[in-house]
Structure formats: C-alpha cells, structure tokens
Amino acid sequence: MTDLAQNTLDGLFLGSSYALLALGFTLIFGVLRRVNLSFGPAIMFGCYAATWVNLNFGVGLMALALITVAGAVLAGAYVERLCFAPHRNGSPIAAMVASFALWMQFEELATIALPRHIYDFPPLHGGTPLEFGGLMLRVESLVMLLAAIVMCAVLWGILYRTRFGVALRAVIDQPQAAQLAGIDVPRVFVLTFALASAIGGLAGFLIAASHEQVTPMLGMWSTLKGLLAMMLGGLGSLPGAVLGGLALGLLEAHSQWFLGPQYRDLLAYLLLFVLLAARVPWMTTRSAS
C-alpha cells in the first residue's frame, strides 16, 4: 500500500516535469501547427550555458536559473528565425527537418564547449528527503510540482487575461482571421516561441537540479518526453498537455515498479500506439483552448 502511494507520488512529481515540457511544446504546436524537434535541445543549451558559467565563475542558484531560462529563450528565438520563419507558409516537413538540424548544432556546440559527457549541476536542496508517514518526499520534486502549478496559473492568466493572450488564442483558432483583425502574427510567433522556451528553460533547470547533472542527452530526452506527453493529451490542447504529462509520469512510475525499468518506456509508447490506433476522441480534435 505504501509502495503504491509512493509510486503514485513519484509519478506525479515526474509527471509535473513532463507537463511543463508538454506545455511549451503545445504552445508552439498550437500556434504554428509545426513540430519543433529542437525544443528539447534549446533547453539543453540553456542548461549547458548555466553549467559553463557555473564551472568558470561559480554563481548562485538563482543566477543559474536565470541563465538557463535566458539561454533557452535565446536558443528558442534562434530556432524560430532559422527554421520556422522561412517556412511559415511552406512545408511543415521542411520546418521540422530544419529543427532537427539545429538539434544537432546544439548537441555539437555543447560537446565542444564542455567535452566531458556528464557535468555536475548543483542541487536545489541537497539534503536528505523529507519523510511523511513512511512516504519519502524530495524537496526538488515538491518544487517541480509547485512550479508546474504556478506555471499553469501564469499561463492561464496570460492566455485569458491579457491582450497578448487574446492575440495568441486568435492565432491558434484562425490564423488568417487573426491577421485580418490587425494582429501582427509574425510577432505573435516570436513571442510564443520565447514564452514556450522560457517555460521549457524553467523545466530544464528544475530537471537538471533534480538529476544533479547535465548531459547532451537532456535535449533528446526533453523533446521525447514533451512530445509524448503532448500527444497523450491530444495535440494542441493546453489542459491536455498537463494531463498528458501527469499521466505519463504516473504510467512510468508504476510500470517501473511493477514490470521493471526496462519496460518503462516501452509501455508509454505502447499506450500511445493503442490510443492512436483506437482513435480516442480527444486525440482527433485540434482545438487549443
């Protein structure tokens, strides 16, 4: 019983990091109808920038968080300008392949700047986990869950309470009518990329701090988890992204416990396959709000 509760808790914490990644992914997909494979690598770039600064100058945690987010936003804007702006009305495949090329760029850049495969990343707390009635709670996990809840609230506020939010939802809903309403759509694209990358950067910082290490694989890992969570929640739906992330986390935590770590990813992809094959209703809609 305690195991089940512990696994569920772990799954929720893991899932909240996936939810953050999926939120960023979904914003970009919802607005552009394009898959950005470089989403994760841009986050990894932010983490590496922070690690590099930390190794050379030794800065505090807050500064590391800021550098990670700033690095991810910068890398995200670079991806938008190079991969998505030129293909705005063109082929979605061209944009996706271009974003794959930038993925390779980010990985190469990371290994040139920091050639060892693994670097330490300072933990948020570092102490022993807290214990509540037999359940273990890591401070990092709690912060992750809190960050996910706060980001959802902030994102909701931006989408439903600001002028930019109206513009963003208008672009998601009906891009041509958004242009006709006088919305500067290319500007909305860039700002959306910046916003999504900032959310991703925050997730990246928390993930790196919770793993206490960074590797170039963080890029691929973030893209795969974000993509999977986004698809589980139904493409382009923001609440779906959060639910998809949490579901993925729970599934992974439980399957790892009951079946063993080697089945963890297999089961997640199997579930995605079954859901897609069964054409569950929420996956066939393309609405974003």
Added chain:
Amino acid sequence: MSALLEIRDLVTAYGKIEALKGVTLEVQQESITCLLGPNGAGKTTLMMSIAGILKPRQGAIQFGGENIAGRPPHAIVAKGIALVPENRLVFPTMTVLENLQAGAYQQGDKKTIAEDIDRMFVRFPRLKERIEQQAGTLSGGEQQMLAVARALMSRPKLLLMDEPSLGLAPLVVEEIFRIVTDLHRDGTTIFLVEQNAHMALKVAQHFYLMEQGKVSFSGTPGALAEDEVIRRAYLGSSKT
C-alpha cells in the same frame, strides 16, 4: 465625391497562374460599391490582395492617397481597411465578446473598446444575447453578424465584405443587407463581393463585373439590364 480606394493594373498570382491580370477600379468615398462575377473570376483574390493577405506582383492600391500594395495585413488594418472574409472565419473557441476584443486589437484605449462593444450590441442585439457563447456554436447568420461586428471594431474607413450572404437562408440574407445599408447610412464606405446579384444591385451605387481576372464592365445598377448582369455574373460573357 472622391475615390477612397483606387486600384490600378493589379496583378496577383498563385505561383505561375495569374488570378488577377491587371485589375483597375475605384471605390468612391461613402458609397456601396459591388463586385460581381462568376466563381474563379478573382473576386476573393482581389479582396485578399487589398487586405494584404496576398502580395500583389504588380500594380498599385491607393488608399487615402497612399500606395498600400504589399503592406502586411496588420499595417493595412491600421490604415483603416477591414475585411469581413469569405466564410466568416470567426474564432470558433473564443466567446463572442473575445472575438470582438480581438477585432479591437489595435485600439489602445480600453474605454473606447468598451464603448465600441456596447455600440455593436445595439446594432446586433442577437450577439448580446450570446455574449459568453463560443463563436463556433453560433448559427451561420449570427457568425456573419459577429464577423461584421469584429471588422467594425477596428473602426475602418473602408469595409470590405466577401460574400456575406453565402450559405444563409433568404430571411437572414435580407437582414445582412439591411445591416449593409445601415452601415452605409452611418457613413461607412463599403466594397462588397456578392453572388446574390439581385440583392447587391439593390443596395449598390456602383458595380463592377469581373471575369477571368479582369474587370469586364463598370457602371451604375441601371446601366445594364439585371438579367444580363446576372447572366454574366454567373456564367461570364466570353462563351456567347
């Protein structure tokens, strides 16, 4: 009267295919000008070119003494042109109120926006009843009214309307045309694309016939017998 909009030798192409092959026409200040023609004549292409969605290859679009051809859509809205697009294109998952707010995107002042929204609800009382409803759940006629109201929220000097009666029941079509004449009476200049030539000729002061990417006739509604206009508007004249 002077021309608010002057289009000269406008060419717009999709790849190698020219949909507009040198269109020249004028819309007079405070008029209703109507554009008729068969499907594929290039009417929607012309509207999209004026609104900046499509980039013309050649020619000029003079609006208020300035050439706006090739400017981006948001810059053209800022100049005072709003297009009610074909098939309405409301924002389906946003509420009626949010659709109107999106239409006022370039209006800075919150108080003015609130006043404009109130004015829209006076003009379109049906929209007020549906204020919190998602636009995608409205009927076709209501969506058309919302699309018109959304365009008016940008306070345009020139209102472009692309087939506002498309797919609507006769009674609703009557209502849409009543709104068109109301707007005109209140001082809005209207440039209207219509399939319903009979209704369009009743409200317009001037009309153009377009065929195969060119203006083939220009005149006042009495200048050509209505059945001749309708025949050419639906079938084109080249076959006779």
